[in-house]
Amino acid sequence: MAYDAGYGGRDYGGGYDDSYDDRPEFRDGFRDLQPPEPGFDSMNYVPDVVKSFVVYLYRHIREKNVYEIHQMYEGSFQKLSERLFKQSYWPAVEMIAPYVENDHVFCLLYKEMWFRHLYARLQPTLEQRCDSWDNYCNLFQVILHGNVNMQLPNQWLWDMVDEFIYQFQSFCQYRAKLKQRTDHELALLKQVDEVWNVIGVMNYLQALIEKSMILQILDEEKDGNVTFTATDGYDYHGGTNVLKVLGYFSIVGLLRVHCLLGDYQSGLRALSPIDINQPGVFNTVIGCQITTIYYYGFANLMLRRYLDAIKSFNQVLLYIFKTKQYHQRSSQYDQILKKNEQMYALLAICLSLCPHPKLVEENVNNLLREKYGEKMLRMQRSEEAIFDELFSFSCPKFITPSLPNYNEPLVNFNQDAYRLQLKLFLSEVRQQQLLSGIRSFLKLYTTISISKLASFMDVNEPTLRVALLMYKHKTHVINDDGSVLSNADVDFYVADDMVHIADTKVTKHFGDYFIQHISKFDEIINDLDQVQLE
């Protein structure tokens, strides 16, 4: 193994190797590079600039210079892809291997990026999908069982987990469109049962979590015995962050895969070692933060825990609102915007089913009204078509994980999983359709007789009594510990024939207000202290 100890390595942010920046073709962002001629065989030719790229990247990885690795990974790789390989492959790994001493691990990492680029810009063939799976297997095997001594940027490690699941999901969709497959593809598909198999995928994530001991690390961290979050997962003592941080991100990975399968309970269970209300390593990479909250919120929506969903969506949407401009040049910017839109739609759904607008911050609320104000009104009037539309727009890409039965007539079943989740969600919505009517009447009274309320709602008394029970049931959440909590915005109780509406006047939380402003004031003072007067 090339990275087995031996390299003292620099700490993240430490010594700055400027030789890379001295090269003009790197410094100016490759503006002088000419795009290749059409028909250029990009796979089998290594331009000088790419040669330098791999040489320096390899060197920085050996020297554990995380800062430089990050610059090259986030900056140079994207720029080179944009300039030279917009619609074509990066050079094959065999072509660059001689420049990096044929280093096994580096080649696996290079191929991981190579396939990621291919998936993002071109249409992968079935063979390439299989090769990419093999590459992930080899890479994870080395990380799990070899002694990989590297420090890689969190961004890169997150991208690995993220892309691994994306390609799995993409493969399931691909395999489920049986009618579109050629005879050649079908013949090959039948032979590759193990490729992107759901059990393999989940076992890799599970293995990364177990082998990295990340659950124990997070647990011990609470007692102050180890540091993980405080150093963003990096190791400042010459060690490696790769397995640990991959294990950490795999926790989020499991949440996502479980949700793609419709298993929301197990997804949330998998995420539980991470407290999403505390700063954590998942906050250090925006893509990870968004993924975490998106699936966390969605799972809670499906579990009818609307308040948890609303609070978490609000938090991350506010974060995106405040920091969007800093991510404009990120390769993930489009993804960020897309998830942003989807989460506004999910928030609109949650608030229509569980109207607690006070929980939503003002900026987020304004944007929400702008985007979905009219649709929210229609959802409150129980227009099912709107729920359908927003759910379909914003739900995860559900998958059917099992192998197709190739002996039956070929059909496309890529929509099956989505249709089932949609159907069950809409039947929940239908069950709740009386609630908004009850809500609006209750708001107008402090007491009202059952008979009077029934006549207002144009139903008979027994029907109303049933509806009131249902209102109570649907507005109560059962927590994991068995405790029952009301999330109703308007609460009431019935004594014999009278409905008594509870006082719902909102009391202002002065305490929170002051705490917030004390912290803000403290920040300003700190900033002022740092200002050097000329």
Place this chain on the structure above:
Amino acid sequence: MPGAQVPITIEQLVALNPYNPDILPDLENYVEEQVVTQTYSLDANLCLLRLYQFQPARLDVRIVARMLVKALMALPATDFNLCMFLIPERLQMEEPFLTLATLAHFLETAHFREFWDEANRNRDILEVVPGFEQAIQGYAIHVLSITYQRLPRSILAEAINVEGLSLDKFLEYQVNNNGWTLEKGGQLVVLPANEDNHPVLRKSSADSIPLEHVARLFPVLG
């Protein structure tokens, strides 16, 4: 027994092998065991549904039906829905799943009278699971008690499907053991107070600040 391997519990088996199809038969047996011993494990059952999802050919309709009856008994928790998210739609269009979905719908929407009628017509599915009636009655009482301070006897009778002398006996038991009281000659049932039928009891969080929030100020004050 020295040297004998310590038998591991089903929970441990699931925790160690969450994605391992080899434990499928153990989990199927465990569903039967839950039925017989009147115990319940949502996690084990979800794990079994997940393994069925990976290998649909192995799915045993009878086992899944029993699991769903157990999930109904877990109401007011959302277990039934959680299971349905994992069961292929084409199966949900067939019996006994259609009936089970109808029963769940009546319970979720508090249509207890309709529920008991439908349950009566489908005893073959339900009676194999001991404790079913009591569990649903427990759910009905839960929903009634978060809604009503005082409720007419007839409403209670309908929700738990008990009438006449049996209801008298039931009420007597509740009066003696669970703090229920009767008014108007037993025509009005007064349920024990809780935060939902006596909102005054709800702890007001308005004028208290959680410790974690105050803790954020410590560095500032220091």
